[in-house]
Amino acid sequence: xxxxxxxxxxxxxxxxxxxxxxxxxxxxxxxxxxxxxxxxxxxxxxxxxxxxxxxxxxxxxxxxxxxxxxxxxxxxxxxxxxxxxxxxxxxxxxxxxxxxxxxxxxxxxxxxxxxxxxxxxxxxxxxxxxxxxxxxxxxxxxxxxxxxxxxxxxxxxxxxxxxxxxxxxxxxxxxxxxxxxxxxxxxxxxxxxxxxxxxxxxxxxxxxxxxxxxxxxxxxxxxxxxxxxxxxxxxxxxxxxxxxxxxxxxxxxxxxxxxxxxxxxxxxxxxxxxxxxxxxxxxxxxxxxxxxxxxxxxxxxxxxxxxxxxxxxxxxxxxxxxxxxxxxxxxxxxxxxxxxxxxxxxxxxxxxxxxxxxxx
Amino acid sequence: xxxxxxxxxxxxxxxxxxxxxxxxxxxxxxxxxxxxxxxxxxxxxxxxxxxxxxxxxxxxxxxxxxxxxxxxxxxx
Numbered sequence: 001x002x003x004x005x006x007x008x009x010x011x012x013x014x015x016x017x018x019x020x021x022x023x024x025x026x027x028x029x030x031x032x033x034x035x036x037x038x039x040x041x042x043x044x045x046x047x048x049x050x051x052x053x054x055x056x057x058x059x060x061x062x063x064x065x066x067x068x069x070x071x072x073x074x075x076x077x078x079x080x081x082x083x084x085x086x087x088x089x090x091x092x093x094x095x096x097x098x099x100x101x102x103x104x105x106x107x108x109x110x111x112x113x114x115x116x117x118x119x120x121x122x123x124x125x126x127x128x129x130x131x132x133x134x135x136x137x138x139x140x141x142x143x144x145x146x147x148x149x150x151x152x153x154x155x156x157x158x159x160x161x162x163x164x165x166x167x168x169x170x171x172x173x174x175x176x177x178x179x180x181x182x183x184x185x186x187x188x189x190x191x192x193x194x195x196x197x198x199x200x201x202x203x204x205x206x207x208x209x210x211x212x213x214x215x216x217x218x219x220x221x222x223x224x225x226x227x228x229x230x231x232x233x234x235x236x237x238x239x240x241x242x243x244x245x246x247x248x249x250x251x252x253x254x255x256x257x258x259x260x261x262x263x264x265x266x267x268x269x270x271x272x273x274x275x276x277x278x279x280x281x282x283x284x285x286x287x288x289x290x291x292x293x294x295x296x297x298x299x300x301x302x303x304x305x306x307x308x309x310x311x312x313x314x315x316x317x318x319x320x321x322x323x324x325x326x327x328x329x330x331x332x333x334x335x336x337x338x339x340x341x342x343x344x345x346x347x348x349x350x351x352x353x354x355x356x357x358x359x360x
Numbered sequence: 361x362x363x364x365x366x367x368x369x370x371x372x373x374x375x376x377x378x379x380x381x382x383x384x385x386x387x388x389x390x391x392x393x394x395x396x397x398x399x400x401x402x403x404x405x406x407x408x409x410x411x412x413x414x415x416x417x418x419x420x421x422x423x424x425x426x427x428x429x430x431x432x433x434x435x436x
Contacts, residue, residue, distance in 0.1 A: 034362060035361060035362070036361075036362050063362075064361060089406075116406065116407065117389075117406045117407025117408070118406060119407050119408075120407070138361075139362075139406075140361075142361075142362040142364070142405055142410070143405065143406055145408070145410070146392065146405065146406045146408040149389065149391040192362060193362075194363070194364045194403070197403060197410055197411045248414070249413050249415075250403050250411050256392060256393065256410060256411055259392040259410060262391070262392065347361070
Protein backbone atom coordinates (compact mmCIF):
# COMPACT_ATOMS: atom_id res chain seq x y z
CA UNK A 1 0.00 0.00 0.00
CA UNK A 2 2.81 2.40 0.90
CA UNK A 3 4.46 2.05 -2.50
CA UNK A 4 1.28 3.14 -4.26
CA UNK A 5 0.91 6.74 -5.24
CA UNK A 6 -1.62 9.07 -3.73
CA UNK A 7 -3.90 9.16 -6.78
CA UNK A 8 -4.18 5.36 -6.61
CA UNK A 9 -5.16 5.64 -2.93
CA UNK A 10 -7.70 8.33 -3.79
CA UNK A 11 -9.23 6.07 -6.47
CA UNK A 12 -9.48 3.12 -4.10
CA UNK A 13 -10.90 5.32 -1.34
CA UNK A 14 -13.59 6.60 -3.70
CA UNK A 15 -14.41 3.05 -4.76
CA UNK A 16 -14.67 1.70 -1.20
CA UNK A 17 -16.83 4.61 -0.04
CA UNK A 18 -19.10 4.05 -3.02
CA UNK A 19 -19.47 0.38 -2.05
CA UNK A 20 -20.07 1.31 1.59
CA UNK A 21 -22.79 3.78 0.54
CA UNK A 22 -24.42 1.09 -1.60
CA UNK A 23 -24.44 -1.45 1.27
CA UNK A 24 -25.60 1.00 3.96
CA UNK A 25 -29.29 0.59 3.20
CA UNK A 26 -30.35 1.40 6.80
CA UNK A 27 -28.75 3.08 9.82
CA UNK A 28 -25.76 1.16 11.18
CA UNK A 29 -23.93 1.84 14.42
CA UNK A 30 -20.43 0.40 14.70
CA UNK A 31 -18.17 0.65 17.74
CA UNK A 32 -14.42 1.03 17.40
CA UNK A 33 -13.00 -0.49 20.57
CA UNK A 34 -9.46 0.81 20.24
CA UNK A 35 -8.31 4.36 20.99
CA UNK A 36 -5.77 4.19 18.17
CA UNK A 37 -8.70 3.61 15.78
CA UNK A 38 -10.52 6.60 17.29
CA UNK A 39 -7.57 8.88 16.55
CA UNK A 40 -7.05 7.48 13.06
CA UNK A 41 -10.77 7.89 12.22
CA UNK A 42 -10.71 11.54 13.28
CA UNK A 43 -7.33 12.40 11.83
CA UNK A 44 -8.16 10.95 8.41
CA UNK A 45 -11.59 12.56 8.27
CA UNK A 46 -13.33 9.22 7.74
CA UNK A 47 -16.50 10.37 9.52
CA UNK A 48 -17.05 13.11 6.96
CA UNK A 49 -16.59 10.65 4.08
CA UNK A 50 -19.11 8.08 5.27
CA UNK A 51 -22.79 8.14 4.35
CA UNK A 52 -25.05 9.50 7.11
CA UNK A 53 -26.44 6.00 7.70
CA UNK A 54 -23.18 4.97 9.36
CA UNK A 55 -22.45 6.12 12.87
CA UNK A 56 -19.15 5.32 14.58
CA UNK A 57 -18.96 5.30 18.38
CA UNK A 58 -15.91 4.83 20.58
CA UNK A 59 -15.76 2.08 23.18
CA UNK A 60 -13.67 1.30 26.27
CA UNK A 61 -10.45 0.90 24.30
CA UNK A 62 -8.05 3.37 25.83
CA UNK A 63 -6.20 1.92 28.84
CA UNK A 64 -5.65 5.37 30.33
CA UNK A 65 -9.36 6.22 30.06
CA UNK A 66 -10.59 3.06 31.78
CA UNK A 67 -8.15 3.38 34.70
CA UNK A 68 -10.29 4.35 37.72
CA UNK A 69 -9.51 7.27 40.02
CA UNK A 70 -8.62 4.87 42.88
CA UNK A 71 -5.72 3.41 40.88
CA UNK A 72 -4.25 6.86 40.21
CA UNK A 73 -4.57 7.73 43.92
CA UNK A 74 -2.83 4.49 44.87
CA UNK A 75 0.08 5.19 42.50
CA UNK A 76 0.39 8.70 43.97
CA UNK A 77 0.47 7.23 47.51
CA UNK A 78 3.19 4.82 46.46
CA UNK A 79 5.29 7.61 44.94
CA UNK A 80 5.17 9.38 48.33
CA UNK A 81 6.92 6.48 50.10
CA UNK A 82 10.53 6.75 51.18
CA UNK A 83 13.10 5.74 48.55
CA UNK A 84 10.44 4.97 45.95
CA UNK A 85 10.79 5.93 42.30
CA UNK A 86 7.59 5.54 40.32
CA UNK A 87 7.92 4.85 36.60
CA UNK A 88 5.06 4.87 34.11
CA UNK A 89 4.03 5.52 30.51
CA UNK A 90 3.65 9.23 29.66
CA UNK A 91 -0.06 8.92 28.85
CA UNK A 92 -0.91 8.51 32.54
CA UNK A 93 0.89 11.54 33.92
CA UNK A 94 -1.93 14.07 33.62
CA UNK A 95 -4.89 11.88 34.62
CA UNK A 96 -6.48 13.59 37.64
CA UNK A 97 -6.67 11.55 40.83
CA UNK A 98 -8.89 12.71 43.68
CA UNK A 99 -6.62 15.61 44.68
CA UNK A 100 -3.74 15.62 42.26
CA UNK A 101 -2.11 13.93 39.23
CA UNK A 102 1.24 12.17 38.83
CA UNK A 103 2.41 15.21 36.87
CA UNK A 104 1.44 17.55 39.75
CA UNK A 105 3.22 15.27 42.22
CA UNK A 106 6.37 15.29 40.12
CA UNK A 107 6.27 19.09 40.07
CA UNK A 108 6.13 18.95 43.88
CA UNK A 109 9.37 16.97 43.91
CA UNK A 110 8.29 13.32 43.97
CA UNK A 111 10.51 10.99 41.97
CA UNK A 112 8.12 10.09 39.15
CA UNK A 113 9.55 9.37 35.71
CA UNK A 114 8.22 8.54 32.25
CA UNK A 115 9.52 5.49 30.39
CA UNK A 116 8.69 4.14 26.94
CA UNK A 117 9.39 0.44 27.55
CA UNK A 118 8.99 -1.70 30.68
CA UNK A 119 12.57 -2.88 30.07
CA UNK A 120 13.70 0.68 30.88
CA UNK A 121 12.40 0.10 34.42
CA UNK A 122 14.86 -2.77 34.85
CA UNK A 123 17.75 -0.59 33.68
CA UNK A 124 16.77 2.11 36.20
CA UNK A 125 16.58 -0.53 38.95
CA UNK A 126 20.08 -1.81 38.15
CA UNK A 127 21.53 1.70 37.91
CA UNK A 128 19.95 2.90 41.16
CA UNK A 129 20.13 -0.04 43.61
CA UNK A 130 19.29 2.13 46.64
CA UNK A 131 15.92 3.16 45.20
CA UNK A 132 12.79 1.00 45.19
CA UNK A 133 11.61 1.08 41.59
CA UNK A 134 7.85 0.74 41.07
CA UNK A 135 6.58 0.37 37.53
CA UNK A 136 2.93 1.53 37.33
CA UNK A 137 1.93 -0.70 34.42
CA UNK A 138 -1.26 -0.01 32.50
CA UNK A 139 -2.20 -1.52 29.19
CA UNK A 140 -4.27 -4.08 27.35
CA UNK A 141 -3.20 -7.39 25.83
CA UNK A 142 -0.93 -5.53 23.40
CA UNK A 143 1.24 -4.34 26.28
CA UNK A 144 0.84 -7.11 28.89
CA UNK A 145 3.23 -9.59 27.22
CA UNK A 146 5.96 -6.92 27.23
CA UNK A 147 5.33 -6.30 30.94
CA UNK A 148 5.30 -10.07 31.57
CA UNK A 149 8.60 -10.52 29.71
CA UNK A 150 10.15 -7.70 31.76
CA UNK A 151 8.96 -9.30 35.02
CA UNK A 152 10.49 -12.64 33.95
CA UNK A 153 13.70 -10.86 33.05
CA UNK A 154 13.79 -9.11 36.45
CA UNK A 155 13.46 -12.48 38.16
CA UNK A 156 16.10 -14.14 35.96
CA UNK A 157 18.54 -11.27 36.57
CA UNK A 158 17.68 -11.20 40.31
CA UNK A 159 16.85 -7.52 40.31
CA UNK A 160 15.63 -7.20 43.88
CA UNK A 161 14.48 -3.55 43.89
CA UNK A 162 11.98 -3.81 41.01
CA UNK A 163 8.21 -3.86 41.73
CA UNK A 164 5.13 -3.91 39.53
CA UNK A 165 1.91 -2.02 40.29
CA UNK A 166 -0.27 -3.92 37.85
CA UNK A 167 -3.21 -2.02 36.43
CA UNK A 168 -3.56 -3.98 33.21
CA UNK A 169 -6.93 -4.83 31.70
CA UNK A 170 -8.25 -7.45 29.28
CA UNK A 171 -10.49 -6.33 26.44
CA UNK A 172 -12.88 -9.25 25.68
CA UNK A 173 -14.39 -9.37 29.22
CA UNK A 174 -15.16 -5.64 28.97
CA UNK A 175 -16.86 -6.11 25.59
CA UNK A 176 -18.91 -8.96 27.05
CA UNK A 177 -20.00 -6.72 29.94
CA UNK A 178 -20.94 -3.93 27.53
CA UNK A 179 -23.10 -6.22 25.42
CA UNK A 180 -24.68 -7.96 28.43
CA UNK A 181 -25.72 -4.61 29.95
CA UNK A 182 -28.03 -3.98 27.00
CA UNK A 183 -27.27 -0.23 27.17
CA UNK A 184 -24.86 -0.23 24.27
CA UNK A 185 -26.82 -0.46 21.02
CA UNK A 186 -24.56 -1.40 18.16
CA UNK A 187 -24.58 -3.54 14.99
CA UNK A 188 -20.95 -4.60 15.06
CA UNK A 189 -17.39 -3.99 16.19
CA UNK A 190 -14.33 -2.59 14.49
CA UNK A 191 -12.07 -4.83 16.57
CA UNK A 192 -8.66 -3.68 17.84
CA UNK A 193 -5.77 -4.57 15.53
CA UNK A 194 -2.88 -4.74 17.95
CA UNK A 195 -4.68 -6.39 20.87
CA UNK A 196 -5.62 -9.02 18.28
CA UNK A 197 -2.00 -9.43 17.14
CA UNK A 198 -1.54 -10.99 20.58
CA UNK A 199 -4.87 -12.75 21.27
CA UNK A 200 -5.94 -13.72 17.73
CA UNK A 201 -9.52 -14.25 16.65
CA UNK A 202 -10.97 -16.86 19.00
CA UNK A 203 -11.54 -14.76 22.19
CA UNK A 204 -14.08 -12.67 20.26
CA UNK A 205 -16.28 -15.61 19.23
CA UNK A 206 -18.93 -14.71 21.86
CA UNK A 207 -19.74 -11.57 19.82
CA UNK A 208 -21.11 -13.64 16.96
CA UNK A 209 -22.10 -16.84 18.82
CA UNK A 210 -23.88 -15.30 21.80
CA UNK A 211 -24.92 -11.85 20.61
CA UNK A 212 -25.23 -12.47 16.83
CA UNK A 213 -23.21 -9.34 16.11
CA UNK A 214 -20.47 -8.78 13.54
CA UNK A 215 -16.80 -8.04 14.18
CA UNK A 216 -13.85 -7.27 11.93
CA UNK A 217 -10.27 -7.10 13.29
CA UNK A 218 -9.02 -4.00 11.54
CA UNK A 219 -5.71 -2.23 10.84
CA UNK A 220 -5.02 1.44 11.47
CA UNK A 221 -4.49 3.05 8.05
CA UNK A 222 -7.49 5.00 6.76
CA UNK A 223 -7.94 2.43 3.98
CA UNK A 224 -7.79 -0.43 6.50
CA UNK A 225 -10.61 1.16 8.50
CA UNK A 226 -12.74 1.78 5.42
CA UNK A 227 -12.19 -1.82 4.35
CA UNK A 228 -13.13 -2.98 7.87
CA UNK A 229 -16.42 -1.05 7.65
CA UNK A 230 -17.01 -2.48 4.16
CA UNK A 231 -16.45 -6.03 5.49
CA UNK A 232 -18.91 -5.42 8.36
CA UNK A 233 -21.56 -4.20 5.92
CA UNK A 234 -20.91 -7.13 3.58
CA UNK A 235 -21.65 -9.52 6.48
CA UNK A 236 -24.93 -7.72 7.18
CA UNK A 237 -25.89 -7.90 3.50
CA UNK A 238 -25.15 -11.63 3.45
CA UNK A 239 -26.99 -12.20 6.73
CA UNK A 240 -23.84 -13.44 8.51
CA UNK A 241 -22.44 -12.61 11.93
CA UNK A 242 -18.80 -13.67 11.99
CA UNK A 243 -15.46 -12.51 13.32
CA UNK A 244 -13.28 -11.70 10.31
CA UNK A 245 -9.75 -10.38 9.97
CA UNK A 246 -9.05 -7.38 7.74
CA UNK A 247 -5.59 -6.73 9.28
CA UNK A 248 -4.10 -9.95 7.92
CA UNK A 249 -0.58 -8.62 7.47
CA UNK A 250 -0.18 -8.56 11.26
CA UNK A 251 -2.92 -10.72 12.82
CA UNK A 252 -2.71 -14.50 12.81
CA UNK A 253 -5.83 -16.53 13.63
CA UNK A 254 -4.20 -17.92 16.78
CA UNK A 255 -2.49 -14.65 17.78
CA UNK A 256 1.09 -14.55 19.04
CA UNK A 257 1.33 -17.87 20.88
CA UNK A 258 4.77 -17.13 22.39
CA UNK A 259 3.53 -13.82 23.84
CA UNK A 260 0.38 -15.49 25.17
CA UNK A 261 2.47 -18.20 26.83
CA UNK A 262 4.70 -15.67 28.61
CA UNK A 263 1.68 -13.63 29.71
CA UNK A 264 -0.02 -16.76 31.06
CA UNK A 265 3.14 -17.81 32.89
CA UNK A 266 3.47 -14.49 34.75
CA UNK A 267 -0.10 -13.24 35.23
CA UNK A 268 -3.43 -14.65 36.32
CA UNK A 269 -6.77 -13.01 35.48
CA UNK A 270 -8.50 -11.33 38.43
CA UNK A 271 -11.59 -9.16 38.93
CA UNK A 272 -10.84 -5.52 38.27
CA UNK A 273 -12.62 -2.18 38.30
CA UNK A 274 -13.02 -0.20 35.09
CA UNK A 275 -14.01 3.44 34.95
CA UNK A 276 -17.63 3.52 33.83
CA UNK A 277 -18.07 -0.24 33.67
CA UNK A 278 -17.66 -1.22 37.33
CA UNK A 279 -16.02 -4.46 38.44
CA UNK A 280 -15.57 -7.01 35.65
CA UNK A 281 -14.61 -10.61 36.51
CA UNK A 282 -11.31 -11.91 35.11
CA UNK A 283 -10.51 -8.60 33.40
CA UNK A 284 -7.41 -7.59 35.39
CA UNK A 285 -3.95 -9.14 35.64
CA UNK A 286 -2.24 -10.08 38.90
CA UNK A 287 1.22 -11.61 39.30
CA UNK A 288 1.27 -15.38 39.80
CA UNK A 289 2.79 -16.89 42.94
CA UNK A 290 6.29 -17.35 41.59
CA UNK A 291 6.50 -13.58 41.07
CA UNK A 292 4.89 -12.42 44.35
CA UNK A 293 8.02 -10.66 45.56
CA UNK A 294 7.59 -8.03 42.83
CA UNK A 295 3.94 -7.28 43.62
CA UNK A 296 3.97 -3.62 44.69
CA UNK A 297 0.51 -3.82 46.31
CA UNK A 298 1.75 -6.53 48.71
CA UNK A 299 5.25 -5.12 49.23
CA UNK A 300 4.04 -1.62 50.15
CA UNK A 301 0.70 -2.57 51.67
CA UNK A 302 -1.34 0.19 50.08
CA UNK A 303 -4.78 -1.30 49.42
CA UNK A 304 -6.97 -0.20 46.54
CA UNK A 305 -9.78 2.16 47.58
CA UNK A 306 -12.73 3.01 45.37
CA UNK A 307 -13.06 6.72 44.67
CA UNK A 308 -15.89 8.53 42.91
CA UNK A 309 -15.44 9.90 39.40
CA UNK A 310 -15.22 13.70 39.21
CA UNK A 311 -18.69 15.32 39.64
CA UNK A 312 -20.42 15.98 36.32
CA UNK A 313 -17.89 13.91 34.30
CA UNK A 314 -19.55 11.61 31.75
CA UNK A 315 -16.42 9.57 30.86
CA UNK A 316 -18.16 6.45 32.18
CA UNK A 317 -21.08 6.73 29.74
CA UNK A 318 -18.83 7.89 26.91
CA UNK A 319 -16.63 4.78 27.33
CA UNK A 320 -19.71 2.61 26.88
CA UNK A 321 -20.83 4.38 23.71
CA UNK A 322 -23.99 5.55 25.50
CA UNK A 323 -23.17 9.27 25.39
CA UNK A 324 -21.08 11.40 23.03
CA UNK A 325 -18.50 13.90 24.40
CA UNK A 326 -20.56 16.92 23.35
CA UNK A 327 -23.40 15.68 25.59
CA UNK A 328 -21.19 16.28 28.65
CA UNK A 329 -21.74 19.69 30.27
CA UNK A 330 -18.03 19.96 31.15
CA UNK A 331 -16.83 19.26 27.57
CA UNK A 332 -14.89 22.15 26.07
CA UNK A 333 -15.67 24.45 28.99
CA UNK A 334 -14.39 23.18 32.35
CA UNK A 335 -12.79 20.13 30.71
CA UNK A 336 -10.18 20.85 28.02
CA UNK A 337 -6.93 19.05 27.08
CA UNK A 338 -4.81 21.66 28.90
CA UNK A 339 -6.83 21.23 32.09
CA UNK A 340 -8.75 17.96 31.86
CA UNK A 341 -11.36 16.76 34.35
CA UNK A 342 -11.84 13.24 32.98
CA UNK A 343 -9.38 10.79 31.45
CA UNK A 344 -11.08 10.75 28.02
CA UNK A 345 -9.86 14.35 27.65
CA UNK A 346 -6.37 13.57 28.99
CA UNK A 347 -5.31 10.78 26.72
CA UNK A 348 -4.63 11.78 23.13
CA UNK A 349 -6.54 8.60 22.25
CA UNK A 350 -9.53 9.48 24.40
CA UNK A 351 -12.83 10.12 22.70
CA UNK A 352 -13.24 13.59 24.26
CA UNK A 353 -9.73 14.70 23.26
CA UNK A 354 -10.37 13.54 19.67
CA UNK A 355 -13.74 15.34 19.49
CA UNK A 356 -12.16 18.47 21.00
CA UNK A 357 -9.21 18.46 18.63
CA UNK A 358 -10.90 17.48 15.39
CA UNK A 359 -14.52 18.50 16.02
CA UNK A 360 -17.38 16.09 15.68
CA UNK B 361 -1.59 3.37 23.67
CA UNK B 362 -1.61 0.19 21.64
CA UNK B 363 0.47 1.84 18.95
CA UNK B 364 2.61 -0.55 16.93
CA UNK B 365 5.36 0.74 14.67
CA UNK B 366 6.65 -1.38 11.77
CA UNK B 367 10.40 -1.58 11.27
CA UNK B 368 13.01 -3.58 9.40
CA UNK B 369 15.47 -5.83 11.25
CA UNK B 370 19.07 -4.89 10.38
CA UNK B 371 20.94 -7.07 12.89
CA UNK B 372 20.25 -9.67 15.57
CA UNK B 373 22.24 -10.40 18.72
CA UNK B 374 20.65 -13.02 21.00
CA UNK B 375 17.28 -11.73 22.21
CA UNK B 376 17.88 -8.26 20.83
CA UNK B 377 17.64 -6.77 17.36
CA UNK B 378 18.51 -3.45 15.80
CA UNK B 379 15.44 -2.30 13.91
CA UNK B 380 15.33 0.43 11.30
CA UNK B 381 12.28 2.70 11.57
CA UNK B 382 12.53 4.87 8.45
CA UNK B 383 16.17 5.77 9.10
CA UNK B 384 16.17 5.71 12.90
CA UNK B 385 17.69 2.57 14.37
CA UNK B 386 16.45 1.38 17.76
CA UNK B 387 17.27 -1.69 19.84
CA UNK B 388 14.27 -3.97 20.24
CA UNK B 389 13.65 -7.09 22.32
CA UNK B 390 12.80 -10.32 20.50
CA UNK B 391 11.55 -12.10 23.63
CA UNK B 392 7.98 -12.12 22.29
CA UNK B 393 8.76 -12.80 18.64
CA UNK B 394 11.89 -14.87 18.06
CA UNK B 395 11.15 -16.55 14.74
CA UNK B 396 12.68 -13.73 12.70
CA UNK B 397 15.71 -13.04 10.54
CA UNK B 398 17.59 -10.02 9.23
CA UNK B 399 15.48 -8.23 6.61
CA UNK B 400 12.14 -9.18 8.18
CA UNK B 401 9.62 -6.47 9.00
CA UNK B 402 8.33 -6.56 12.55
CA UNK B 403 5.65 -4.67 14.43
CA UNK B 404 7.17 -3.04 17.54
CA UNK B 405 5.32 -2.00 20.69
CA UNK B 406 6.94 -0.54 23.85
CA UNK B 407 10.37 -1.80 22.84
CA UNK B 408 9.30 -5.35 21.92
CA UNK B 409 8.75 -6.94 18.52
CA UNK B 410 5.23 -8.40 18.81
CA UNK B 411 4.75 -9.86 15.32
CA UNK B 412 6.51 -10.47 12.04
CA UNK B 413 4.60 -8.70 9.28
CA UNK B 414 3.60 -10.95 6.41
CA UNK B 415 4.27 -9.45 3.01
CA UNK B 416 1.94 -11.90 1.22
CA UNK B 417 -0.97 -10.89 3.44
CA UNK B 418 -0.29 -7.22 2.84
CA UNK B 419 -0.52 -7.99 -0.86
CA UNK B 420 -3.82 -9.80 -0.32
CA UNK B 421 -5.27 -6.62 1.16
CA UNK B 422 -4.05 -4.75 -1.88
CA UNK B 423 -5.76 -7.28 -4.14
CA UNK B 424 -9.06 -6.69 -2.36
CA UNK B 425 -8.65 -2.96 -2.85
CA UNK B 426 -8.02 -3.62 -6.53
CA UNK B 427 -11.16 -5.75 -6.80
CA UNK B 428 -13.25 -2.98 -5.31
CA UNK B 429 -11.64 -0.49 -7.63
CA UNK B 430 -12.44 -2.71 -10.63
CA UNK B 431 -16.04 -3.06 -9.46
CA UNK B 432 -16.17 0.70 -9.19
CA UNK B 433 -14.80 1.25 -12.70
CA UNK B 434 -17.08 -1.42 -14.14
CA UNK B 435 -20.11 0.31 -12.69
CA UNK B 436 -19.24 3.79 -13.98
